[in-house]
């Protein structure tokens with residue numbers, strides 16, 4: 450049996466007139482994340498962690514932001530497709546840990562739904578999908594509510 454570890458980081462700007470999609474869930478807020486896709490920073494970080502674990506490049510290599518195919522795409526589709534690449538290599542996920550840096554809103558009430566959404570896509574239980582959050586204590590671009598950051602770590606086994 451082989452094991453591999455991967456980490457992913459994603460950052461998106463927050464702006465008006467966009468939905469805030471986090472972990473595949475719509476989180477009501479006066480600003481949303483700006484991007485070529487639905488800009489789901491948490492799902493993107495998980496995709497990058499999955500790809501990183503097998504040195505398969507990153508999300509922009511597989512789903513370029515210059516392609517019309519991915520304009521406005523639901524990042525749940527990107528996560529599903531990323532995991533298909535991992536499975537083709539003969540690996541499966543053991544567990545995921547992640548942290549969101551977001552000043553507002555509080556995401557705690559939405560975490561169970563995010564865990565459930567991600568677990569369903571990846572064939573995991575919610576205990577295998579950890580989602581944490583922290584504010585940036587009002588410092589920097591996260592603290593000024595201008596952006597959101599996600600970090601994810603995944604463990605794979607073959």
Ligand SMILES: Nc1ccn([C@@H]2O[C@H](COP(=O)(O)O)[C@@H](O)[C@H]2O)c(=O)n1
Nearest residue numbers: 551552553554555556557582583584585
């Ligand atoms: N966007 C966020 C940020 C934080 N939380 C939860 O609040 C707790 C306290 O956050 P601090 O940054 O003040 O330490 C944190 O542990 C999270 O549980 C959240 O839900 N959404």
Ligand SMILES: C[C@@]1(CO)OP(=O)(O)OP(=O)(O)OC[C@H]1O
Nearest residue numbers: 484485486488509512513514519
């Ligand atoms: C997902 C992609 C593609 O739609 O677009 P964005 O939503 O801009 O997201 P980013 O995290 O910059 O990653 C790469 C892109 O390829």
